[in-house]
Amino acid sequence: MKNIIFISPPAGGKGTQSTKLKEVYGYNHLSAGDMLRRCALSNTDLGNKVKDIMSKGELVSDDIITNLIKEELKKCKDKPFILDGYPRTLKQAEALDSIDNIDYVVIYFNISMEDSLKRALGRLTCSCGKSYNLYIDELKPKVEGICDNCKKLLEKRSDDNEESFKVRFNTFIENTKPLIEYYENKNKLYKIDVNKDVDSIFNDIVSIIDNRGN
Numbered sequence: 764m765k766n767i768i769f770i771s772p773p774a775g776g777k778g779t780q781s782t783k784l785k786e787v788y789g790y791n792h793l794s795a796g797d798m799l800r801r802c803a804l805s806n807t808d809l810g811n812k813v814k815d816i817m818s819k820g821e822l823v824s825d826d827i828i829t830n831l832i833k834e835e836l837k838k839c840k841d842k843p844f845i846l847d848g849y850p851r852t853l854k855q856a857e858a859l860d861s862i863d864n865i866d867y868v869v870i871y872f873n874i875s876m877e878d879s880l881k882r883a884l885g886r887l888t889c890s891c892g893k894s895y896n897l898y899i900d901e902l903k904p905k906v907e908g909i910c911d912n913c914k915k916l917l918e919k920r921s922d923d924n925e926e927s928f929k930v931r932f933n934t935f936i937e938n939t940k941p942l943i944e945y946y947e948n949k950n951k952l953y954k955i956d957v958n959k960d961v962d963s964i965f966n967d968i969v970s971i972i973d974n975r976g977n
């Protein structure tokens with residue numbers, strides 16, 4: 764299976780699709796946001812800096828996230844990986860390509876700002892990594908506020924509010940255009956429509972990785 768890079772506006776569904784790909788095909792799921800959230804919990808100067816940046820919806824520095832990603836990539840020797848939320852800038856894309864023997868397909872989640880906002884406001888997450896959505900029937904938890912898998916209490920991400928969303932969406936638009944051009948020029952970019960049910964999106968992704976498989 765090919766390595767995958769997911770590029771998506773906030774709450775576009777890349778985490779949900781990554782979880783399915785991990786379950787079905789054994790992918791390593793490397794979520795830049797999760798790595799940074801873990802870092803933000805550490806009571807260190809770096810952790811506090813990252814927490815502050817994330818709460819405003821801004822991007823952490825290219826160097827911080829690139830170092831975290833490189834460490835995780837070293838652990839993925841035998842399994843393909845999904846990069847969920849990395850790269851987000853042209854500089855990050857270039858840093859990734861400077862690593863030897865890296866190949867991948869890039870999948871872009873096409874979703875409007877209105878839909879992205881609605882999903883962000885309805886999102887609930889569990890510390891086990893599973894994500895739910897109150898506004899999408901198939902993504903609602905079976906019991907309100909409780910994770911179907913591990914029965915823990917679901918949480919709302921602190922940056923899933925309207926103010927932080929606007930910064931995140933605008934930051935995404937600003938940084939994504941050059942990123943899209945970069946990957947289009949390398950003939951690696953696939954755009955998918957994410958206004959569909961989870962399984963149909965999954966099938967679209969599988970047909971991309973199958974057609975381009977090793």
Ligand code: AMP
Pocket residue numbers: 773774795796797799816817818820821822823824825828847848849850851852855922931
């Ligand atoms: P996500 O979980 O993908 O929505 O990311 C949550 C937040 O983590 C973003 O709003 C940024 O503050 C930060 N973040 C995630 N990925 C990156 C990245 N590749 N570069 C810089 N900041 C990032």
